[in-house]
Amino acid sequence: MRLELTPRASVAPAMRALAPVVAFVTAFLIAGLVIWLLGRSPIAAFQVYVTQPLSDPWSIQELLVKATPLALIAIGLSYCFRANLWNIGAEGQYVIGAILGGWLALRTHGTEAGAWVLPLMLALGILGGMLWGLIPAFLKTRFGVNEILTSLMLVYVAQLLLDYLVRGPWRDPKGFNFPQSVTFDPAATLPTLAETSRVHYGTVFALIAVIVTALVVGRTLFGYRLKLTGDAPRAARFAGFSAKSTTLAVFAISGGLAGLAGIGEVAGQIGQLQPSISPGYGFTAITVAFLGRLNPFGILVAALVVALTFIGGESAQILLKLPLDLTQAFQGILLLCVLSADALVSYRIRIVGRGGGK
Secondary structure, eight states, X not given: OEEEEEXXXXXXXXXXXXXXXXXXXXXXXXXXXXXXXXXXXXXXXXXXXXXXXXXXXXXXXXXXXXXXXXXXXXXHHHHHHHTTOOOXXXXXXXXXXXXXXXXXXXXXXXXXXXXXXXXXXXHHHHHHHHHHHHHHHHHHHHHXXXXXXXXXXXXXXXXXXXXXXXHTTTSOTXXXXXXXXXXXXXXXXXXXXXXTOOOXXXXXXXXXXXXXXXXXXXXXXXXXXXXXXXXXXXXXXXXXXXXXXXXXXXXXXXXXXXXXXXXXXXXXXXXXXXXXXXXXXXXXHHHHHHHTTTOHHHHHHHHHHHHHHHHHHHHHHHHSOOOTHHHXXXXXXXXXXXHHHHHHHHEEEEEEOTTSOO
């Protein structure tokens, strides 16, 4: 006896719309059960995770700050996932973007360089992420190497490279031997939207990425090409769409946006290069992309929701003494619930006996 999934002939739009909501509620119930087993109150945890961050102005700013890189990276990943290509290495592209853009900030440090520094840093960040993303794309198109493995392994290469730089040649000589670079000059720092705000202009970049992607996906031939390549590769080939050029294009876009997120973080929130510049934004953005159903506006909402778990997780660690790893576990549970809900909406579960009958 085995279980088989058979595609449903038609799915009501309401079911597809409700699937993420059901997945989110289910994930919260599972997380509540885990918290109860840890000896804490699930209701108190819910208040700390959800209610408090949304009722405090400072936490709302932090919500936007953390949602910004998630939205940028997830928007980029949605291009790959729509074409049925699996870029798992956005974390590495994020780090390389920060390294290449940060290099210019360090080269111009103390030289009183003008306003040209920041735009060029952002451009270098995009270029760095793009080139790093093109490595697995090239290996796949040229040698048929699995892009999941190569993009994932390149994450660790990028992280080790950053670690080497900030502990070695780029370490601040006046930093009391701490593994970090000098603090970027004001000309190399991303300004905030208001004088007393922590929200920087990276948020504007994320909103622009959402709008541009919505237009590209919904109104252009390239968007149709991505959908056709992902849903029906043979039909895409018959239509004359090159799978190789599509692979290179989507990995370049995805890497470029991840690189922009990386340089945006070090030039905005952090202000210098450190061994760790990400709490796992590149991996978490995979959850964001699927929770948003690869829709640009859905991704924006999903980024805010997942950012809420980051803020709530930090508060729960302080107030309830819950481990911070529980936040990552919850994000993983959330992704599993979303994928399960999508599968149940799209397929019927069929029990098949040994003879092949139900």
